[in-house]
Amino acid sequence: MVTLKQIKISESEASAYYYPEDSTDPGFLVVDLLTEEVKHIDRAPGYEYGMSASHARRELVRMAKAGDKRTERVVMWY
Numbered sequence: 001m002v003t004l005k006q007i008k009i010s011e012s013e014a015s016a017y018y019y020p021e022d023s024t025d026p027g028f029l030v031v032d033l034l035t036e037e038v039k040h041i042d043r044a045p046g047y048e049y050g051m052s053a054s055h056a057r058r059e060l061v062r063m064a065k066a067g068d069k070r071t072e073r074v075v076m077w078y
Helices: 052-066
Strands: 002-009 013-020 027-032 037-042 072-075
Touching: 002 052, 013 052, 027 052, 037 052, 052 072
Parallel strands: none
Antiparallel strands: 002 013, 002 072, 013 027, 027 037
16 A cells, blocks of 8 residues: 655646555655656655555556546555
């Protein structure tokens, strides 16, 4: 699970602070919406090798395509 906060989506990029499950320290992610690639990432401390950032990137792209304007979102997977 990862929680996205302060989500901002423009025509060209999306960004958010992401909190991996059980973490109080966020990472920060900026995604280029034209290429769907990560432009900038500050990984969450202690989660440098986890999958949270990847799931956060995927959700930001999905939200942008769907026109979702929420500023917070919880993403779960199994």
